[in-house]
Amino acid sequence: MRKLFVVVSVLSLAAFALQFVFAAVGAFTKPAGDGAYTLHSVTGMAVIPVLTLLTVLFAALARAPGRLVGLAALPLGLVVVQALLAALANGTTDAAGASTPFGLTIGGLHAVNGIVAVHVVVNVLRGARQLARPEPAATTPVAVREGEPA
Numbered sequence: 001m002r003k004l005f006v007v008v009s010v011l012s013l014a015a016f017a018l019q020f021v022f023a024a025v026g027a028f029t030k031p032a033g034d035g036a037y038t039l040h041s042v043t044g045m046a047v048i049p050v051l052t053l054l055t056v057l058f059a060a061l062a063r064a065p066g067r068l069v070g071l072a073a074l075p076l077g078l079v080v081v082q083a084l085l086a087a088l089a090n091g092t093t094d095a096a097g098a099s100t101p102f103g104l105t106i107g108g109l110h111a112v113n114g115i116v117a118v119h120v121v122v123n124v125l126r127g128a129r130q131l132a133r134p135e136p137a138a139t140t141p142v143a144v145r146e147g148e149p150a
Contacts, residue, residue, distance in 0.1 A: 001058055001061040001062040001063075002062040002128070002131050002132040003132055004058045004061075004062075005055070005058040005059055005061075005062040005064065005128045005131065005132065006125070006128045006129055006132050008051060008054045008055045008058050009055055009072075009121070009124050009125040009128040009129075010125060011051055012048070012051040012052065012055050012075070012121050012124070012125075013118070013121045013122065013125055015043060015047050015048050015051055016048065016075075016114075016117060016118045016121050017118070018043060019040060019043055019044060019048070019114060020114070022037070022039040022040035022043055023037070023040050023111075023114075025039060025040070026038075026039075026040050044079060044082060044083075045079070045083065048075065048079055049076055049079055052072070052073070052075045052076045052079070053076070055072045055075075055124065056069060056072045056073045056076075059072045059124075059128070062128075062131060062132075064127065064128070064131055065127075068124065068127040068128075068131070071120060071123060071124050071127065072124045074120050075117050075120055075121055075124075078113060078116065078117040078120065079117070081113055082110060082113055082114065082117070085106055085107075085109050085110040085113060086107075086110055088103075088106045089103045089104070089106040089107040089110060090103070091103075092106065
C-alpha cells in the first residue's frame with residue numbers, strides 16, 4: 001500500500017502541474033470561447049478530487065501518520081476554495097461584462113491558492129516517499145554471556 005500511496009501522490013502532483021498548463025492554454029486560446037478552460041475545469045473539478053480521495057485512501061491503508069493523512073486530504077478543501085474564488089472572480093464584472101480590479105485581485109488569489117495546493121501535494125509526496133523507504137535493519141547489541149569479557 002505504501003508504494004501505491006507514492007504512485008497516487010505522483011499522479012496527483014502531475015495533475016496539479018498540468019493545471020497550470022491547462023490554465024495557460026485557456027488564457028492563450030484565441031479567440032477565447034466558452035471552451036477555452038475546459039481542460040482546466042475538468043481536471044480541477046473531477047480528476048484532482050478523485051486523485052485526492054485515492055491519496056487519502058492509500059495514506060490510510062499505508063498506516064501513514066494522522067498528520068500526513070490530513071495533509072493528503074487538504075487539496076480537496078483547496079479545490080473547493082478554488083471553485084469559490086473562480087466563481088467570485090467571474091461574478092465581479094462591471095455592467096458591460098468587463099473585469100473589475102476586485103475581480104482581477106480575486107483571480108490572482110485563485111492562482112496563489114493553486115500554488116499553495118501544489119506545495120501541499122509536494123509535501124504529501126515527500127511524506128509518502130519517506131514512509132515507503134525500507135527501514136534500516138535494527139542493530140541490537142549482542143547479549144553478553146555471563147562470565148565472558150564484554
